[in-house]
Amino acid sequence: MAASPPPLPVAERQAATAQAFDPWRPRTLYDMLVHAAERHPDRPYLITDAQTWSYRQMADWAASVAGGLVAAGVRPGDHVGLVMANYPAFAALKFAIAAVGAVAVPVNILNRRDELAYVLRQSRAVMLVAMDRFRDLDYLGMLDEIAPGWETRGGGAALPDLRTVVVFKAEGDGRAGATTFGALEGDAGALPRVDPTAPADIIYTSGTTGAPKGVVLTHDMLLRAAFGSAYARAFEDGRRIHFSLPMNHVYGYVEGLLAVLFAGGAIVPDLKFDPRATLRAVEHHKATDLLLIPTMTLAVLDALADTPVDTTSLRGMLSSGGRTPPGLWDRILATFHGIEITTGYGMSECTASTTVTRPDDPTDRLRTTNGRLRDVGPAGDPAIGHRLVDYRVVDPRTGAVLSPGEVGELMAKGPGVTAGYYDKPEATAEAFDADGWLHTGDLGRVDAEGYLSLVGRVKESYRCGGEQVTPSEIEDVLMIHPSVLQAHVAPAPDDRMGEIGVAFVVVRPGHALDPQALIEWCAARLARFKVPRHILPIDAADVPLTASGRPRKFLLSRMAMERLDLS
CATH class of the missing domain: 3.40.50.980 (Rossmann fold)
Incomplete structure (x- = not known):
């Protein structure tokens, strides 16, 4: 399926978007x-x-x-x-x-x-x-x-x-x-x-590790972030975005509803996700862009096998949030020739995506990173490279700032970062350090060129026999097994080891779950303390997710304890 070529090179589209809103005027x-x-x-x-x-x-x-x-x-x-x-x-x-x-x-x-x-x-x-x-x-x-x-x-x-x-x-x-x-x-x-600097929204975090908190976002913060989406992803005039991501979350709200305003574009929202309905909407409404999370992207690619539709209008796709299955980017490129794929990273506390790959970045950047710190042109702060959010990486235990490429907790600061949580002064004080940097709770690295790579969540890591375990490492190993569509690892208490890993697996259609085979698969590729003790089946619809597609690990831990009778 050959996609239509973009009307202008990326740099020219970005220049046109910037010129229309330079200097930035708060609204x-x-x-x-x-x-x-x-x-x-x-x-x-x-x-x-x-x-x-x-x-x-x-x-x-x-x-x-x-x-x-x-x-x-x-x-x-x-x-x-x-x-x-x-x-x-x-x-x-x-x-x-x-x-x-x-x-x-x-x-x-x-x-x-x-x-x-x-x-x-x-x-x-x-x-x-x-x-x-x-x-x-x-x-x-x-x-x-x-x-x-x-x-x-x-x-x-x-x-x-x-x-x-x-x-x-x-x-x-x-x-x-x-x-x-x-x-x-x-x-x-x-x-x-x-x-424009007054609060416009209080958006409640879905909570991967606990109770939700109300993130306060101003009109100007939201519009700067939305402009940043149109600018960084090089929207052409009139971009038409289809999505079923809920607009009560910053992904569908900022990257869709608000971002098209800066390109005179349109949104084609669906009430609920259905991969075949998504494909038919692209054909019927001539959508030029899709907003997806990786599991949705996989479902759309699979649905193409028995859904004959014309997708040549598609020029762009943002697939972000959640873990990216191995080989996903290559499948997209092989299916939609010439499409501009981007991925990114963000959170409600930082208004929306704060990193993004450029549409013309090498494919390796898609495979290995979550994008570059987002330059938002005239909407950004010149003091931090025309960005809304700057990042640094610190040692989670000591708070020491780490060198480029080292893994630690991601800390965020800038005009795109919330001033705090509504009516929760203690949570707000706990979220920021003495210099005003926000604890994201995410583990990752930022390389010398400003590309960020997520590793996992600080609070999702656990200790098995005194050794630190990062669930994402186990999930990556499981997801290259031919029978595994999704893998989500969460800790459960254990009298001897302190904590053990429990892997919830969504099986690929046509395959059967063989827990022992998967444990042996992990044992051949991981240190003993990283090998999950239990492999449990789960339907994709039953995985507790945040609105941005991240699994709520504390709920998976609770489910593991109930199913294994560990309470």
């Missing part, structure tokens, strides 16, 4: 939408199978919803919760919240009752806009248990800050007596002046 999210609508009023901004919204239509819709928020009593600085999948209304509501100077609290749509209650209570949300149902989740039923009578009384004693609940009819029947999303749409009226 709010809503102001940026209005600016894009003035430049490209009739271009498509959001495309679905059922309808397309132009930039002008989306700006008008957002202004209408903003008027409804004001009429409902939402004021600058108020927190508004969103439990909404990738519906077009998510975009309209997101920009509307920004327009009135309120702060959005996008909630992970996979959250269950207690998780939802925690986020709403901890964020002190005054309004919640929630779907009635989505897939197997009944959000109104959850609210019935959390705060009975919410339809007319808000959150009551359980959620004292919550004044209003608005119901978005998604896959259910709504709720009689409750305020509907349609009722929010009103006259735009006069909107307040909003400071």
Whole structure:
């Protein structure tokens, strides 16, 4: 399948993007939408199978919803919760919240009752806009248990800050007596002046190692990061991005919804991931770019075998987050000739991706790194190489700064790094060192040319018989076995060794799990203390993941203890 060649070389596309926004002018999210609508009023901004919204239509819709928020009593600085999948209304509501100077609290749509209650209570949300149902989740039923009578009384004693609940009819029947999303749409009226350096979002970390915390991000931080995506990945004019990653997380939100604003492009969001639906969307809507995590990328490549579609519109692909299976990059290049593949690294605390491979980097950079520290042109800080985030690597035990190429904890600092976690001063103080560097919790290295390579998580490492074990090393060995599609290693307690490794394996279709064979495979390639004691089967759908595709290892450890009866 031959992809269309890019219209201009990478450097020329980057220069055109930089020129349009140099010097950088801080804006709010809503102001940026209005600016894009003035430049490209009739271009498509959001495309679905059922309808397309132009930039002008989306700006008008957002202004209408903003008027409804004001009429409902939402004021600058108020927190508004969103439990909404990738519906077009998510975009309209997101920009509307920004327009009135309120702060959005996008909630992970996979959250269950207690998780939802925690986020709403901890964020002190005054309004919640929630779907009635989505897939197997009944959000109104959850609210019935959390705060009975919410339809007319808000959150009551359980959620004292919550004044209003608005119901978005998604896959259910709504709720009689409750305020509907349609009722929010009103006259735009006069909107307040909003400071671009004010908070725009509180995004809760999914937590690979513990309870979620609310990361505070400003309008200007988000837009600088989104510009950085368009610039570093060399968007052509009108780039059209398809994704099913949830917009309640920075990946789909910043790299998709916001990034296309800087290229007059469009997003083609899906409500849920299906590899065949992804391919059909590329063909039907002429998508030029895909946002994926590696497991999704593999599924799309596999689906091509029995899904005859025209993918020649594709020019770019970002496959990032989670571990990259061996051979993935070569498969992509062999399948989509001429495609510009990029990968990166980031976290909510740093707004979005902070490293990325260049579209014209050698393939070896894809195979061996998570990208170069991201130059974002006029949106960056000249003092740190026009970047938003700088990194250094330190010894996790002593805090000593390590030389290029040495493995240690990655520390981040710069204008793209959050000032802290909402209403959690102790967690904020613990997250930063005395010089203001953020502990990422990630183990990695940065080479002399500024390319970063992830190794694992500091807290996911464990000691077996006193020896330090990094799970990613074992996972890499397991994933080159022909029967293994995914491997996730987590520690479990052991009376003699202190901790042992337990490997959860997703088996490739057509293969059977042979735990002893996999243990012997590891024993032939790893030191004895690194060989997992147990190999357990798991379905891909049952692997507990963060929104960015990282396995939640503390939950896997808990699952291991339950299945092995180690509690």
